[in-house]
Amino acid sequence: EVQLVESGGGLVQPGRSMKLSCAASGFTFNNYDMAWVCQAPKKGLEWVATISYDGSSTYYRDSVKGRFTLSRDNAKSTLYLQMDSLRSEDTATYYCARQVTGYPHFDYWGQGVMVTVSS
Amino acid sequence: DIQMTQSPSSLPASLGERVTISCRASQGISNNLNWYQQKPDGTIKPLIYYTSNLQSGVPSRFSGSGSGTDYSLTISSLEPEDFAMYYCQQDASFPPTFGGGTKLELK
Numbered sequence: 756e757v758q759l760v761e762s763g764g765g766l767v768q769p770g771r772s773m774k775l776s777c778a779a780s781g782f783t784f785n786n787y788d789m790a791w792v793c794q795a796p797k798k799g800l801e802w803v804a805t806i807s808y809d810g811s812s813t814y815y816r817d818s819v820k821g822r823f824t825l826s827r828d829n830a831k832s833t834l835y836l837q838m839d840s841l842r843s844e845d846t847a848t849y850y851c852a853r854q855v856t857g858y859p860h861f862d863y864w865g866q867g868v869m870v871t872v873s874s
Numbered sequence: 875d876i877q878m879t880q881s882p883s884s885l886p887a888s889l890g891e892r893v894t895i896s897c898r899a900s901q902g903i904s905n906n907l908n909w910y911q912q913k914p915d916g917t918i919k920p921l922i923y924y925t926s927n928l929q930s931g932v933p934s935r936f937s938g939s940g941s942g943t944d945y946s947l948t949i950s951s952l953e954p955e956d957f958a959m960y961y962c963q964q965d966a967s968f969p970p971t972f973g974g975g976t977k978l979e980l981k
Contacts, residue, residue: 800910800918800961800972816969848916858924859965860908867916 757781757863759851764868767841777834777851777865784832785809788854790861791825791836793847801847804836805854818844841872876900876964880973886981891952895976897962899943906966907945909938912959912975921960922947952978 763775777789791803804815804825813825824837834851848869852861877900887893897907909922920929922938925945935950949956957980962973 794916799975800912800963802970802972814968850918855923858927859906859970860920860923860963861910862920862923862929864918864920867918 757853759853759863759865761849761851761865761868764849764870766871766873768874769841769843769872771841772837772839773841773870775836775838775849775851775868775870777836779832779834779851779853782853784827785829788856789827789834790852790854791834792850792852792861792864793845794850794867795844795847798847800850803849806834838870841870843872846870846872875969876903876967876971878962878964878971878973880960880962880976882976883974884977884979886979887952888981889952889954893949893952893978895947895960895962895978897940897945897947897973899945899964899966901967902942903964903966905941906964907938907940908963908965909936909947910961910963911956912961914958949978 758780760778767773788807790805793803794800806813806825810827822840826835848867850867851865853863855862879898881896905925907925911919921932926938937948960976
């Protein structure tokens with residue numbers, strides 16, 4: 756059974772950093788691109804970033820470029836999102852998702868982890 | 875970025891009813907349109923990919939159609955577990971973008 760389990764969220768002050776993790780199981784992790792999608796309170800879904808299966812390529816939405824860094828450890832089947840210089844508008848639930856190529860879509864999602872940026 | 879517009883934003887409906895949710899892209903997306911369901915606890919479930927392909931385990935009462943800029947999700951006969959939020963998403967052009975969501979609620 757495919758499982759994606761996020762961790763690392765919580766309350767953080769503006770300008771500080773936070774690192775999210777996503778532990779994957781039930782599939783061959785290094786065969787898949789992975790992504791983070793966020794959802795601000797009472798808002799819709801928004802793609803944040805994607806990393807290629809081997810970690811060689813990363814893609815970010817404009818609002819997080821230069822502040823967020825996506826990485827993966829294929830030996831540990833774990834995805835990471837390092838979030839620096841956090842802003843109040845980064846407050847959201849962050850979902851880890853497996854991304855399928857071919858007919859591109861997100862075919863498995865984690866349960867989400869809440870990040871609150873507030874003083 | 876391609877803008878995705880869903881309608882309606884809210885859809886009151888009854889058990890057993892047939893409903894359709896629409897999704898319009900700001901430019902053609904060549905059938906690269908996916909649908910997701912989100913339950914009140916935040917759980918997100920993929921339903922349909924590439925316009926009309928059901929994800930494994932999704933009941934056959936769900937179907938998708940469309941082309942060009944206009945797409946739709948149809949539920950043929952509503953079950954209690956279908957009342958949730960629904961989002962469309964395009965992956966034809968970077969970055970992938972989502973519609974604003976449709977809340978399917980019990981009338």
